[in-house]
Amino acid sequence: MSATTIGIETVSRPKRPAARRRTLQFAALLAASAATFGATFGIRELVSTRHENITVSAQTTPVPRSPQIEKIWGVEIKAIFLLADTGVIDVRYSVLDDGKAARLHTDGNTGLPSLRTQDHGTVKPEAVMFHFHAKAGDTNGQGYDIMYANTHGALHVGSLVTVVMSDGLELPGVPVKD
16 A cells, blocks of 8 residues: 555655755764874874883983093094984984094994993994995084984883993993984
């Protein structure tokens, strides 16, 4: 039987105008985007990387100096930074005597320093990715970088590192910054 035979008429709703339908679709899309953004932000806050084992305030701890390294190697270590989401170590130094600093380039990477941590091992010269001290001529006073891969997460922001030159001279207590 049809609906009209028992006295019930079928009522059809008037169709919504296209503009109203688009407005509702846009509002739904906007609400979904806001929910996604809010969830992403909330999750990042909950699981963000925290450096809970920080022993010092790396941003305020001064970098120690070594008169021996400055005299023998002709360089001053300025800072150690973790870059690229802590996957790259950037050792920054200034050249005080370009004749002595040339020792950093002897026999490939063997003249480069190692970075020893108290509890996570040593980053050796074999982990060097780039060394930006290739400028010819007078380099006194110039700043340069040695980039190491932070393999296995040996260095952490806030930890203190010992820079070990290839001849065994050490500069302990260099803070790792971000």
